Amino acid sequence: MRITYRGDYALKAVLDLALNEGRVVTIHELARRADIPIKFLEQVLLDLKRGGFVESRRGKIGGYLLSKPAAKIKLGEVARFIDGPIEPITCVEKNYSGCTDIYKCVFRAIWVEVALATSNIIDNVSFEDLANQVRSHKREFEYSI
Amino acid sequence: MRITYRGDYALKAVLDLALNEGRVVTIHELARRADIPIKFLEQVLLDLKRGGFVESRRGKIGGYLLSKPAAKIKLGEVARFIDGPIEPITCVEKNYSGCTDIYKCVFRAIWVEVALATSNIIDNVSFEDLANQVRSHKREFEYSI
DNA sequence: ACAATGTTGATAGACTTAATAGAGAAATAA
DNA sequence: TTATTTCTCTATTAAGTCTATCAACATTGT
Numbered sequence: 001m002r003i004t005y006r007g008d009y010a011l012k013a014v015l016d017l018a019l020n021e022g023r024v025v026t027i028h029e030l031a032r033r034a035d036i037p038i039k040f041l042e043q044v045l046l047d048l049k050r051g052g053f054v055e056s057r058r059g060k061i062g063g064y065l066l067s068k069p070a071a072k073i074k075l076g077e078v079a080r081f082i083d084g085p086i087e088p089i090t091c092v093e094k095n096y097s098g099c100t101d102i103y104k105c106v107f108r109a110i111w112v113e114v115a116l117a118t119s120n121i122i123d124n125v126s127f128e129d130l131a132n133q134v135r136s137h138k139r140e141f142e143y144s145i
Numbered sequence: 146m147r148i149t150y151r152g153d154y155a156l157k158a159v160l161d162l163a164l165n166e167g168r169v170v171t172i173h174e175l176a177r178r179a180d181i182p183i184k185f186l187e188q189v190l191l192d193l194k195r196g197g198f199v200e201s202r203r204g205k206i207g208g209y210l211l212s213k214p215a216a217k218i219k220l221g222e223v224a225r226f227i228d229g230p231i232e233p234i235t236c237v238e239k240n241y242s243g244c245t246d247i248y249k250c251v252f253r254a255i256w257v258e259v260a261l262a263t264s265n266i267i268d269n270v271s272f273e274d275l276a277n278q279v280r281s282h283k284r285e286f287e288y289s290i
Numbered sequence: 291a292c293a294a295t296g297t298t299g300a301t302a303g304a305c306t307t308a309a310t311a312g313a314g315a316a317a318t319a320a
Numbered sequence: 321t322t323a324t325t326t327c328t329c330t331a332t333t334a335a336g337t338c339t340a341t342c343a344a345c346a347t348t349g350t
Contacts (some may be wrong), residue, residue: 023300062317187297205350
């Protein structure tokens with residue numbers, strides 16, 4: 001699995017929306033806070049919308065918001081949707097049909113293990129978890145002033 | 146981490162050499178057995194040589210062989226050398242110096258976890274292990290005839 | 291000398307990625 | 321209505337990566 005800029009931006013955007021759950025956030029705010037080229041972010045947000053992760057409102061008081069509770073959006077879902085399969089090699093991905101002698105390949109088993117270990121991590125973290133981490137970190141930071 | 150064809154070929158070549166430890170194997174043999182385009186394999190083997198994994202012999206009875214016991218070559222070493230860092234995102238790689246606010250980034254911790262889980266798997270498998278798996282599989286297969 | 295083998299650098303073609311540009315459509319407020 | 325603000329969509333560019341191939345060269349054993 002490799003996270004591209006596109007993926008990184010998508011995750012940051014969703015996290016920002018999670019931190020602002022209930023509000024509608026404009027693309028300008030998102031772009032500024034997360035330091036993302038706005039035109040690139042447009043594409044990413046459209047993708048996220050098509051993926052069912054966010055909704056949008058047009059017009060003067062428009063912007064973006066999560067289409068479901070942050071608690072129900074897993075890091076892994078977004079990462080896979082934007083950057084593709086987490087499997088480290090094609091022969092381990094779903095629906096792969098090359099390799100007639102899959103059962104002979106000693107590497108395949110390793111890559112399956114790696115994929116499972118990865119999904120075990122990223123599919124068990126929700127954006128609510130992440131938002132809470134940010135919030136508690138911010139609190140800590142303010143106390144320390 | 147993403148394994149390219151280049152990486153896959155490299156791993157298969159090293160495994161073949163591990164299965165033929167003690168012998169010198171020509172690039173033709175390697176290419177045929179592992180079904181790899183020979184000119185591409187040339188590059189890969191040169192890389193592996195520069196990486197200190199294999200040695201070569203020129204001339205009429207030349208070919209390639211492992212430069213150390215298969216037991217001392219870990220899958221992870223070769224994979225990293227050919228396909229680059231296993232970290233899923235740049236900010237987790239060694240010597241990365243962007244992100245002034247690394248400590249604020251909740252994603253980073255996740256990617257570190259993923260990288261650790263991955264290396265935990267691939268750095269604990271040697272090519273001797275893999276070769277033995279192939280051998281025992283072959284034995285099974287022959288019994289079953 | 292000859293034949294088999296590895297060595298090297300160059301390059302082509304397809305694909306991917308990051309970023310930018312510009313015209314369009316919908317909602318709101320005055 | 322009209323102006324403004326916002327999202328929507330399609331194209332395009334520039335750079336980089338990946339797979340594969342080619343041609344010329346160097347080394348070794350017989």
